Amino acid sequence: MRPLGTWVVIGALALIGLFAARDALRGDEAPASSPAVQRLEKRRNPPPAIATPPLIAENERLAAGLQALGAGGVLYLTDTNCRRYLLGLPALLWTTAQGLPGPDCPGAGRPVVSERSGLTAEQVGAETIEVSSEIWSFRFPGFSPTFKPGGTLTYVRDGRVYEWTSACPAGAATVTFRGLREIDRCPRQVRGVPPLVQELVWSGENDFAVIAGPPGVRSLLVKRDGRASSLFKSVGASLSGLVASPHGRYFGARVAGSMFVFDSRRPGNLALPSGAELSTAVTWSPDERFTALASKSSVYVYPGDRPGRAVRLPLTAIELDWR
Helix, strand or coil: CCCCHHHHHHHHHHHHHHHHHHHHHCCCCCCCCCCCHHHHHHHCCCCCCCCCCCCCCHHHHHHHHHHHHHCEEEEEEEECCEEEEHHHHHHHHEEECCCECCCCCCCCCEEEEEECCEEEEEEEEEEEEEECCCCEEEEEEEEEEEECCCCCCEEEECCCCEEECCCCCCCCCCCEECCCCCCEEEECCCCCCCCHHHHHHHHCCCCCEEEECCEEEEEEEECCCCCCCCEEEEECCCEEEEECCCCCCEEEECCCEEEEEEEECCCCCCCCCCCCCCCCCCEEECCEEEEEEECCCCCCEEEEECCCHHHCCCCCCCEEEEC
């Protein structure tokens, strides 16, 4: 019989042999925890690139053009990757180092917000709206939610416009809206609005613009200072994407996918800057003196009634806002 120490040595040699066989089967592969493998994993799964604002060619010349126009404020641009950047005018200085989440990611409905009531409303289904605050939410049937300037929520159902009013008759079924205050409300049809409404925006407590009409024959109708008028009629082409300027003088809507601009004071669409005929988004300065229009590869900034004076910025945007 061999001494115990001999068996210990034999066992150790066998264990070393097993480890050597394992390393031979692995070949040149480095251990999982080695720096070489860590570098390989980083190459396979690189960290997400940090989104930075795009460079603006001829920045100084374009800034001088905006300065000559008198355009100022902050332009919010959302790019095709749903990143939003803030651009200071007229100096064309980016006020954010990285892109913020944009409001219009594909497939997501854009919520509308009322600072007066502390409520948010969002289209969460084809004909379902959710109104909510930080502590409360409620869903109901309808589409095209929007708030009046005073904070009353309105919506469209079966081609008619309704509002969640606090002036409920005795015995009416109510819902307690919990925003900045708790208010019992009930739905009520809004009078004086044309039938077959598809989209609605409010420019005052009683002033509005709607897209209405049967499929294939849609009209842009406005009511301003108690007077109703038709600005545009589309036959055979889609009419959608209704937006309004801050004080309700101008409106924008997509005709067959291209953004048109309208003045509530006269019928027909307004002339656009040369090259901006296939635009996708529009916004206005807070005082409504200037329009910003986004096309496929450019953003045009110009006085609302003088498109020939437009300053063309080499930027891409699918959504615009101006503050």
